């Protein structure tokens with residue numbers, strides 16, 4: 001795995017996060033996740049009625065490595081809300097169970113209260 005920063009990938013990541021209120025960097029697509037962790041986050045977002053952009057890191061190694069470097073987080077999935085990193089599957093599950101994720105989505109105006 002290269003540790004070099006791929007500028008094109010970094011720019012794609014930054015633009016995607018800036019132009020979409022909710023972004024999930026995941027394995028597979030929202031309709032066909034290819035990892036249980038990614039699938040869990042998709043299910044949570046769908047359950048909350050959150051529209052989101054899914055980025056399939058399996059389509060591009062530079063984005064797969066790039067998002068880990070960008071966030072300084074070692075794994076996929078990675079959820080961004082309003083340009084801020086929220087967490088991976090474990091954090092999303094915990095925040096969903098506590099109600100914190102729904103609160104975040106309503107605070108940011110992404111879903112109605």
Ligand SMILES: N[C@@H](CCC(=O)N[C@@H](CS)C(=O)NCC(=O)O)C(=O)O
Pocket residue numbers: 027035037064074075076077087088089090091
């Ligand atoms: N505990 C992690 C689980 C995610 C995880 O372990 N992801 C692995 C397998 S999908 C991963 O991204 N490995 C590095 C890679 O595949 O590039 C979470 O909360 O999201």
